[in-house]
Every structure is written in structure tokens, then in C-alpha cells.
Amino acid sequence: MCFVDLDCFKSVNDNAGHAAGDAVLGCLARAMRLFLRDGDIVGRLGGDEFGVLLRHCPLEVAVQLADGLRELVPRIRQRWGRQTLTVRASIGVLSIDGTVADPGDALRKADIACYVAKSGGRNAVHVYSGETWSHVRENRRWRDPPDAEP
Known part of the structure; x- marks a missing residue:
């Protein structure tokens, strides 16, 4: 599973308007x-x-696809009036295996991995692991710090 968050998308809405953001x-x-x-x-x-659900996909292939998406996003250019609008993406990847409790747990862990990709400078891919969760808890930057490991 991949959680894709567009980097600097707010500036598209702020500078070109919400209709332009919707077009992007x-x-x-x-x-x-x-x-x-x-x-x-x-x-x-x-x-x-x-959210991207990669069906029957080994982790190595999922990471390659996520990195391909990361490279694809800034190449997509939306014309809006005289402007050309582009964004980038940070992507969290999660291998859905026996440690994932339910769909909400999967989405949350992929979101945490995406957060780490963003906090490392954006326009990146990060794969969720137990160390990912430790990094987020230690840095206390998670937008809604959970009390326990997801």
C-alpha cells in the first residue's frame, strides 16, 4: 500500500485558486x-x-512503483490560464502482511511512513517499519501523537 501526499499543493490553491487545484x-x-x-x-x-493499493505486489516492486510515481508527479503539468501548475509527492509504503490489524491500521502506518518521507525533505519514498514508528515518536512531530504503537 502507498500513501501519496502532494508536496506544496497548498500553494496551487493559494496562488491559482481551488478550481485550478481540482484540475491538478x-x-x-x-x-x-x-x-x-x-x-x-x-x-x-x-x-x-x-491511497494506492498494489495488489499481489512484493515489497521490492512496490518500492519501485512508488518511486516511479514520485518521479511521475512533477512531470504532470496542468495548464491554467497563463500558468503551468506542478507539484511533487512524498510517498509512504507499507507491506500489508500478518502484522497489519485491519484496513485502518494499514492506512495509518502508510501515512506515518509518508510523514517520515516529508520530514526528511519531501519528494521522497519511505517504507514503514518499527523504526519508522520509533522515529516519529522520538521526534514528536506527528500531527496527532498516538499513545501506543499502531
């Missing part, structure tokens, strides 16, 4: 769908965040 989101969603394999699922989670 639509363009990116179509491009991501074309990039992914048959059977993979991409959906907007809200705001500037997308």
Missing part, C-alpha cells in the same frame, strides 16, 4: 491510474492525499 488533482489521478498495473487501485483520500 484530476490530472494527477488519471496519470497515476495509467501508470499503475492492471488491478491496482488508486483513490483520493481527501485534500491532497491519495
Whole structure:
């Protein structure tokens, strides 16, 4: 599973307006769908965040696909009036295995991995692990610090 968060998307809405932001989101969603394999699922989670479910996908391939998405996103250019709008993406990757309790747990862990990708300078891919969670807890930058490990 991948959690994709668009970097600097707020500036698109602030500088070009929400209609322009919606156009960028639509363009990116179509491009991501074309990039992914048959059977993979991409959906907007809200705001500037997308979830990607990579079906029957080994972790190594998932990381390659996530990095490909990361490279694809800034190449998507949306014309809006005289402006050309682009964004970048930070992506968290989670291997859904026996340690994932339920879909909400999977989404939360992928979001945590994405947070680490963003906190490391953005436009990056990070794979969730127990160390990821420790890093977030130690740095206390998680937007809603949980009391226990997810």
C-alpha cells in the first residue's frame, strides 16, 4: 500500500485558486491510474492525499512503483490560464502482511511512513517499519501523537 501526499499543493490553491487545484488533482489521478498495473487501485483520500493499493505486489516492486510515481508527479503539468501548475509527492509504503490489524491500521502506518518521507525533505519514498514508528515518536512531530504503537 502507498500513501501519496502532494508536496506544496497548498500553494496551487493559494496562488491559482481551488478550481485550478481540482484540475491538478484530476490530472494527477488519471496519470497515476495509467501508470499503475492492471488491478491496482488508486483513490483520493481527501485534500491532497491519495491511497494506492498494489495488489499481489512484493515489497521490492512496490518500492519501485512508488518511486516511479514520485518521479511521475512533477512531470504532470496542468495548464491554467497563463500558468503551468506542478507539484511533487512524498510517498509512504507499507507491506500489508500478518502484522497489519485491519484496513485502518494499514492506512495509518502508510501515512506515518509518508510523514517520515516529508520530514526528511519531501519528494521522497519511505517504507514503514518499527523504526519508522520509533522515529516519529522520538521526534514528536506527528500531527496527532498516538499513545501506543499502531
